[in-house]
Amino acid sequence: MEKKPRSLHEALSGKLADDELEMVPRSFDVIGDIAIIELPDGIDKTLVGSALLETFKHIKTVAVKKTEVGTQYRTREVEVVAGAGRTETMHTEYGCRYLLDVSKAYFxxxxxxxxxxxxxxxxxxxxxxxxxxxxxxxxxxxxxxxxxxxxxxxxxxxxxxxxxxxxxxxxxxxxxxxxxxxxxxxxxxxxxxxxxxxxxxxxxxxxxxxxxxxxxxxxxxxxxxxxxxxxxxxxxxxxxxxxxxxxxxxxxxxxxxxxxxxxxxxxxxxxxxxxx
Ligand SMILES: C[S@@+](CC[C@H](N)C(=O)[O-])C[C@H]1O[C@@H](n2cnc3c(N)ncnc32)[C@H](O)[C@@H]1O
Missing domain, CATH: 3.40.50.150 (Vaccinia Virus protein VP39)
Incomplete structure (x- = not known):
């Protein structure tokens, strides 16, 4: 049976060239079941998205940051690159639940x-x-x-x-x-x-x-x-x-x-x- 990768980098190793892999961040935000990651131009976003879904079972959608947090509402544009095509999720923190759309409200x-x-x-x-x-x-x-x-x-x-x-x-x-x-x-x-x-x-x-x-x-x-x-x-x-x-x-x-x-x-x- 194929072993589940333990990290994003492990999942991508062999799929991206070494210099490309170096450019993929090791950390990313997870809001509810949505992972939000920043990727440099030229990196295959769908490949990274699929690797995240494969590695972390609780992640159901992967979104890539398109802009900085910059508007008056402190929102940012994101592009969904893998998984469920939605940007709304439920986040749990200290026993409180927050429903939100990561593209419409800051969190x-x-x-x-x-x-x-x-x-x-x-x-x-x-x-x-x-x-x-x-x-x-x-x-x-x-x-x-x-x-x-x-x-x-x-x-x-x-x-x-x-x-x-x-x-x-x-x-x-x-x-x-x-x-x-x-x-x-x-x-x-x-x-x-x-x-x-x-x-x-x-x-x-x-x-x-x-x-x-x-x-x-x-x-x-x-x-x-x-x-x-x-x-x-x-x-x-x-x-x-x-x-x-x-x-x-x-x-x-x-x-x-x-x-x-x-x-x-x-x-x-x-x-x-x-x-x-
Ligand atoms: C950095 S976010 C913090 C949101 C929230 N406190 C949190 O921790 O998730 C700042 C929030 O302030 C709101 N905001 C910006 N200017 C405002 C104003 N003049 N009056 C009320 N809210 C404002 C933005 O829409 C944004 O939701």
Whole structure:
């Protein structure tokens, strides 16, 4: 009986020239049963797709990245190259289920641990605002695992909001899903004990809306792309000083990478009492 390959590279060995094999990444994202891989031009995508299906039985569709995450909705175009011809899937993370279309809404399986880190900090009775909520992974996890008084989740992409509403029902949680601009909506839902800002490229532009909605001693989880925590903290402090606030940083974590020199960083901070 033919042995099942243990890795993508093992499955491709002998099928691609050595120099081509070197160009195939060893890692790729898996969202639900869809593998999403980045391949350089010239590599036979169907061959790689079939090798992935052969190697990993839980993968049913293989999609190749066509563009970077770049739009306002942080979506990317993908090309399905093998398996079931669909881009909708169900992803499970920390006991929560998320239905989503990988080509219509942003979702990164790499951020699961970071979402849990934030959820773990939520205290009973808190009001929580998730400003760039996507298909709901922060908001739903918090509502499922903790006992907040209310979770409000704001998202601009109508497709993502539709999936978030489905996911709220699927996970039997109470989350208020709002379609709209987080900067505008931050004014409309009262005051919060915790505000999550998972939009690393542009979150700084929304601090002027988030800070007035933050209760005294409340926490902001601010995401940014910087070289290291020192640069991330400096950036947040400068923006907040420009808004006439001094901040106290409780924690700063590197929670992913954007490029070899740039990390995804979360700065957890509160506003110093005399400025809030
Ligand atoms: C990096 S994704 C994060 C999504 C989600 N929090 C997650 O972890 O999967 C950022 C999300 O912010 C949304 N977005 C961008 N600008 C926005 C705005 N002004 N107001 C609300 N949502 C916005 C995008 O559509 C996208 O879904």
């Amino acid at each position: 990164s399986p790499r951020l699961g641990t970071e979402r849990m880190r934030v959820a773990d900090k939520v205290q009973d009775g808190e009001r929580v605002l998730v400003m760039f909520a996507g298909v709901g992974p922060y908001a739903i996890l918090i509502a499922k695992k903790k006992k907040p008084a209310e979770v409000v989740a704001v998202e601009l992409n109508p497709d993502a909001v539709d999936y978030m509403k489905t996911n709220i029902k699927l996970n039997k949680v109470k989350v208020t899903a709002v379609l709209g601009d987080a900067g505008e909506e931050a004014k409309n839902h009262g005051m919060f004990d915790r505000i999550v800002m998972p939009l690393p490229k542009d979150a700084g532009d929304f601090l002027d809306a988030a800070i007035p909605a933050l209760n005294k001693n409340g926490t902001i989880h601010f995401y940014t792309f910087e070289k290291d925590c020192k640069e991330a903290e400096t950036k947040v402090k400068e923006i907040c000083e420009g808004l006439c606030c001094k901040i106290h940083v409780d924690e700063c974590v590197v929670c992913g990478s954007y490029s070899p020199a740039v990390s995804r960083i979360c700065v957890d901070f509160r506003i110093e009492p005399r400025y809030s």
